[in-house]
Amino acid sequence: MSPAETFSAPHRRFNPLSGAWTLVSPNRAKRPWSGQVEDIPKEVQHSYDANCYLCAGNTRVSGTVNPDYKGPYVFENDHAALTAPNGISQSSGPADPKDLFRGEVANGHCQVICYSEDHSLTMAEMEEEQIQQIITTWIKLHRGYEDSFQVVQLFENKGAINGCSNPHPHGQVWASDHIPTDIQVEHMNQRAYFSKNETPLLLDYVHQELSKQDRLVCVNKDWIALVPYWASWPFEILIAPRTHQAKMQHLSPKMQRTLAALLKRITVKYDNLFKTSFPYSMGWHQAPNKSTSNSAPSDEDAWLLHGHFYPPLLRSSTIKKFMVGYELLAEVQRDMTPEQAAEMLRSCSDIHYTQCSS
Amino acid sequence: MSPAETFSAPHRRFNPLSGAWTLVSPNRAKRPWSGQVEDIPKEVQHSYDANCYLCAGNTRVSGTVNPDYKGPYVFENDHAALTAPNGISQSSGPADPKDLFRGEVANGHCQVICYSEDHSLTMAEMEEEQIQQIITTWIKLHRGYEDSFQVVQLFENKGAINGCSNPHPHGQVWASDHIPTDIQVEHMNQRAYFSKNETPLLLDYVHQELSKQDRLVCVNKDWIALVPYWASWPFEILIAPRTHQAKMQHLSPKMQRTLAALLKRITVKYDNLFKTSFPYSMGWHQAPNKSTSNSAPSDEDAWLLHGHFYPPLLRSSTIKKFMVGYELLAEVQRDMTPEQAAEMLRSCSDIHYTQCSS
Numbered sequence: 036m037s038p039a040e041t042f043s044a045p046h047r048r049f050n051p052l053s054g055a056w057t058l059v060s061p062n063r064a065k066r067p068w069s070g071q072v073e074d075i076p077k078e079v080q081h082s083y084d085a086n087c088y089l090c091a092g093n094t095r096v097s098g099t100v101n102p103d104y105k106g107p108y109v110f111e112n113d114h115a116a117l118t119a120p121n122g123i124s125q126s127s128g129p130a131d132p133k134d135l136f137r138g139e140v141a142n143g144h145c146q147v148i149c150y151s152e153d154h155s156l157t158m159a160e161m162e163e164e165q166i167q168q169i170i171t172t173w174i175k176l177h178r179g180y181e182d183s184f185q186v187v188q189l190f191e192n193k194g195a196i197n198g199c200s201n202p203h204p205h206g207q208v209w210a211s212d213h214i215p216t217d218i219q220v221e222h223m224n225q226r227a228y229f230s231k232n233e234t235p236l237l238l239d240y241v242h243q244e245l246s247k248q249d250r251l252v253c254v255n256k257d258w259i260a261l262v263p264y265w266a267s268w269p270f271e272i273l274i275a276p277r278t279h280q281a282k283m284q285h286l287s288p289k290m291q292r293t294l295a296a297l298l299k300r301i302t303v304k305y306d307n308l309f310k311t312s313f314p315y316s317m318g319w320h321q322a323p324n325k326s327t328s329n330s331a332p333s334d335e336d337a338w339l340l341h342g343h344f345y346p347p348l349l350r351s352s353t354i355k356k357f358m359v360g361y362e363l364l365a366e367v368q369r370d371m372t373p374e375q376a377a378e379m380l381r382s383c384s385d386i387h388y389t390q391c392s393s
Numbered sequence: 394m395s396p397a398e399t400f401s402a403p404h405r406r407f408n409p410l411s412g413a414w415t416l417v418s419p420n421r422a423k424r425p426w427s428g429q430v431e432d433i434p435k436e437v438q439h440s441y442d443a444n445c446y447l448c449a450g451n452t453r454v455s456g457t458v459n460p461d462y463k464g465p466y467v468f469e470n471d472h473a474a475l476t477a478p479n480g481i482s483q484s485s486g487p488a489d490p491k492d493l494f495r496g497e498v499a500n501g502h503c504q505v506i507c508y509s510e511d512h513s514l515t516m517a518e519m520e521e522e523q524i525q526q527i528i529t530t531w532i533k534l535h536r537g538y539e540d541s542f543q544v545v546q547l548f549e550n551k552g553a554i555n556g557c558s559n560p561h562p563h564g565q566v567w568a569s570d571h572i573p574t575d576i577q578v579e580h581m582n583q584r585a586y587f588s589k590n591e592t593p594l595l596l597d598y599v600h601q602e603l604s605k606q607d608r609l610v611c612v613n614k615d616w617i618a619l620v621p622y623w624a625s626w627p628f629e630i631l632i633a634p635r636t637h638q639a640k641m642q643h644l645s646p647k648m649q650r651t652l653a654a655l656l657k658r659i660t661v662k663y664d665n666l667f668k669t670s671f672p673y674s675m676g677w678h679q680a681p682n683k684s685t686s687n688s689a690p691s692d693e694d695a696w697l698l699h700g701h702f703y704p705p706l707l708r709s710s711t712i713k714k715f716m717v718g719y720e721l722l723a724e725v726q727r728d729m730t731p732e733q734a735a736e737m738l739r740s741c742s743d744i745h746y747t748q749c750s751s
């Protein structure tokens with residue numbers, strides 16, 4: 036263990052991807068909680084719900100009827116946050132000389148990805164082959180947008196407590212003609228590291244974590260899942276390949292299979308941690324697509340494809356970490372160390388709690 | 394109205410204080426919501442609660458008995474996230490050469506500020522004189538820490554939905570021996586602007602907003618409250634003085650009085666918006682205290698003292714904006730324009746809804 040990991044009193048850790056620090060207060064782990072406790076709906080989900088606008092055969096808000104699909108199903112988001120140019124002139128006029136009112140048009144495309152026809156089936160309860168089908172769908176989406184949009188943001192909001200508007204397992208893709216803020220920051224930091232060290236930042240990090248071991252959650256031949264040294268969320272996980280891969284669409288069929296296996300293990304461990312369908316936001320970052328203005332030849336060399344899991348729970352299925360006050364105004368703060376969180380996740384079983392006899 | 398304000402389709406706006414962009418999707422304002430609806434406890438709060446660890450005369454977790462206080466009461470946080478050096482050697486050892494595991498000790502001091510002895514009295518329902526007493530308390534705290542800590546972060550988490558752990562109206566102060574991430578970013582951006590333009594960024598901004606008018610919420614001779622051009626949260630408000638003030642402890646008695654009047658109007662309007670005790674995180678930013686390593690003579694010239702209100706509600710007292718998925722992974726997104734939000738707040742009465750006969 037490196038000396039930096041022996042901190043037992045308040046300390047800060049630096050996130051080289053985002054450039055932000057996290058305040059770690061291990062001494063707060065036992066703080067009593069008398070604030071809000073979430074109401075977790077205990078309803079059993081069925082494989083089909085007549086009122087679900089994502090289930091096969093049902094009618095959506097737009098009037099479109101979903102086909103009788105099996106496996107992943109992708110359709111246009113009826114309430115897209117990013118849309119194609121609509122013909123209305125959106126010129127922001129001459130820029131204000133001091134740049135205090137900078138605005139720009141944002142074009143893009145938003146789609147919804149139902150994971151399967153089964154209204155009740157989360158990733159944690161899927162077979163690996165079904166998760167592979169989702170990965171295949173993600174890759175097809177990336178390929179389809181490669182020439183038209185700079186960034187293709189895949190994500191899943193899971194759990195009502197986490198802002199998910201429909202329990203039918205689904206994710207989203209928001210493709211944009213610009214590089215969104217957080218990806219731009221990761222982009223600049225990976226570029227700067229690469230130009231200094233001539234190796235990708237995250238690949239160096241992955242190799243060091245593999246030897247240090249104390250933040251690992253699970254690992255296979257191709258992939259690593261860990262609670263990063265600088266994690267903000269209590270049980271945050273970073274997924275990365277063990278070899279240089281800049282984009283999801285470059286993954287070999289074998290790496291797609293081993294990724295499905297890793298995602299299965301992570302989501303099962305998450306569900307087992309508090310014996311609940313674990314809420315999270317999950318998403319993928321990778322090298323942006325080429326554009327004349329914003330890319331360098333070495334961008335793909337500097338980037339490592341990676342996934343982030345940001346789960347809101349802190350102590351139980353009903354007590355979450357509130358990112359409020361100090362976190363919104365000054366710096367993100369956590370109450371246990373990333374090493375403690377990794378240890379808790381590592382010791383969770385790889386068999387889903389609903390399938391255990393005891 | 395400047396051309397940049399006529400955007401009716403998705404667009405992005407730049408925040409010159411934080412360097413981040415916000416994605417604005419005015420087309421999503423009418424999106425139906427079938428996700429989580431918050432349970433708002435409708436219990437009436439009484440002026441004294443025997444189980445409240447903040448009420449006068451009651452015993453806290455630490456065993457300390459609160460005195461029989463009147464008006465604001467400040468005490469040591471029993472579960473401090475930042476503490477004084479504890480004698481344990483916290484050296485992080487030789488830095489890792491590639492800086493992927495950067496950690497540092499963080500020292501500080503955390504206190505709780507009860508707004509008054511009355512368990513039920515929020516700022517919106519206080520007399521202006523009572524709010525003035527809170528401002529006096531804030532200023533005393535700033536003065537007390539001036540020589541010992543670099544940043545003194547004042548904040549209030551209001552509302553159970555917003556992570557507040559006790560309904561007794563109170564705020565907090567976390568003082569630190571370092572500049573936390575978000576304040577460091579504001580620090581650098583204000584410095585850079587000042588060295589280019591020789592005027593403070595926020596003061597230039599305030600003057601432009603006063604003439605544009607369409608994002609103003611309320612204004613008096615000394616202060617302005619507005620929904621910033623780049624607001625992330627639906628009903629976010631920025632408070633700033635109309636003259637150059639770098640630190641709260643420099644405010645004249647008159648400016649303290651007019652600030653109390655402004656805070657009263659803002660909090661009343663907030664409560665009136667959805668006829669509920671409006672939840673928010675609120676806090677103050679100002680020029681950091683001097684340290685040999687991290688300050689320049691012009692820092693106070695570049696900084697403008699300002700307050701941020703970040704309220705989570707979106708459409709009603711029970712439907713909040715979830716900052717999840719795309720927001721956590723790519724860029725903050727909002728569903729109505731800041732001008733629409735400002736208009737809604739402006740048209741709210743200055744008389745608290747509980748005091749109206751109709």
Ligand SMILES: O=P(O)(O)O[C@H]1O[C@H](CO)[C@@H](O)[C@H](O)[C@H]1O
Binds near residue numbers: 362550556557558
């Ligand atoms: O300090 P409190 O009220 O116990 O806790 C609240 O505010 C803190 C500072 O913003 C946060 O870290 C906690 O997540 C939140 O629940």
Ligand SMILES: O=P(O)(O)O[C@H]1O[C@H](CO)[C@@H](O)[C@H](O)[C@H]1O
Binds near residue numbers: 200428716718
């Ligand atoms: O797109 P949905 O599922 O309707 O909405 C959810 O995800 C979006 C993207 O992260 C967020 O902007 C919303 O606040 C959230 O409720």
